[in-house]
Amino acid sequence: MTPLRIVTQLLEIAAALIAAPAFLGWVNQCRAWLQNRRAPSVLQPYYGLRKLFGKDVILAENASALFRFAPYAVFGTMVAAAAIIPSMGTGLPLSTAADAIALVGLLATARVFVSLAAMDVGTAFGTLGARREMMVGFLAEPALLMVLFVAAMISHTTSLPLIAEGLTTRALALYPSLAFTAVAFTLVLLAENARIPVDNPATHLELTMIHEAMLLEYSGRHLAMMEWAAALKLFNYACIGFALFIPWGTGTEAGGPAALMLAAPLLALKLAVAGAGLAVVETLSAKLRVFRAPEFLATAFLLAVLGLLVYLLLGA
Template sequence: MTIAGLITQLLDVALGVLIAPLFIGWINQCRAWLANRSAPPLLQPYRMIRKLLHKDAVIAENASPLFRMVPYVLFGTMVTAAAIVPALGTDMPFAGAADAIALVGLFATARVFVSLAAMDIGTAFGTLGARREMMVGFLAEPALLTVVFTASLICGSTALPSIAGTLAGRELQIYPSLAFAAVAFVMVLLAENARIPIDNPATHLELTMIHEAMVLEYSARHLALIEWASALKLFNYACIGFALFLPWGLAPTGGGWLPLLFALPVLVVKLLLAGAGLALLETISAKLRIFRAPEFLAMAFLLAMLGLLVSLLLGNGR
């Protein structure tokens, strides 16, 4: 473990934690512009988190210690995931402790805890949201794992820094397998982060919401941590997509300080384009009925499996 690697690792985690709400603010602005509405302030997510942190929490009388613990577990899980996903560089000493498969396990752990907390109070909406969340996760995780396996066949590793470093070091070429995997990954990203067409992050209609139904009973600092963790999860997914499909611009291992300084504006440009693209997808899409969600995620899994088969048949997808 070198000093430069440790600094890169800490910068990756700190950057994810600090700018994840800003990424959400940018997406909200783009959605408002595309819908010809007045856009909210770019820093609105920070203001909401600060406001919630200064409020007193209201907790149900029958809430167990699990209910109080889950926001901290959820936020800690997303911070741990940020330590595995390369955002600025591939020299990440902490990432050696876990690969992309363990990363999917971290996301699953967060889902299980938030679902248990939603059912802990015993409200109808919380239980409904937990059931829907587990259904989405059950269908989305195999597709995400298949996407990772497709990239690992090309690069010979399941560690995201290794995959990003290998793909960035090769000359620019089209991988048919990664093209299928990229479409599947976008579909999984939308489902896992409660975005349209699976869920609408701006709605509070009880019969349609998934994520919001699970956190209705939270307030103050607990709700602030949950919203911050949700923003960090979306940021992590965006960086996973960059590592798998747009790895160029990451600072290589042992490259010194200059590539690291160059990687920051590159990451900002990627996030701006990804946020605008995500807002465009949500604007032109209609929310699916909850009973159509399995079909959407089944298509994502089939595309990911098709990419995996193309990679096997064509020899590493070339």
């Protein structure tokens, strides 16, 4: 294990922790601009986190230990996921511990904890949100796995850093299969991160809410952890997308420290473009009824499987 690998690993985790709220802030800012509202600062999520960390925690009377433990578990899994996603460099010592399929498992663990905690207190809204989250999750997960399988088949490995490295170094060619899976991945990203066609992140009390409904009972530092974890989740998904579909500029191990230095501004650029794109998608689309969400995710699954089949047939 060379020092460069350790530095890359630490840098990636630190970047994810620091940049995730800013990315969320940037998406919110773009949305506000597109909707002709006065935009909040990019730093707004940090202010929110600082405020929440300074407040006392109020627990429901019948909250169990699970309810108190869940925010740390969710936050922990998200940090662990950030550690194995190659956002800046591919030489990650921790990435040997978990491949792309284990990454999906990590994300699922976080979902289980959020849902269990939401049902723990026993309020109607929490249970409702948890059930909807599970519905979205069980439909989005196969689609996400299919997306990862296509990339894994193209590069003959399930390790995410090796996939990114393989896609950067191979000859430039048109991959219809990757184009299909990119669209499928975008749909999964929207659904999993409670973005607009499936859930509205800007709403707080609405009958159709999913993610916010699960966090209603949380307060103080617990809520801060949960919100930070949600920002990290969005950041992680964006970075998985970059690793699979636009991996150019990610520092490879052979590139040395110089490549790593170059990767940071490129990542910022990719995040800025992706965030603006996300805001445009969210502004253009209307929220679906909850019962239409399965159709939305079935489309994602269909596109991912089509990508897989097209790859098998055309070899591209």
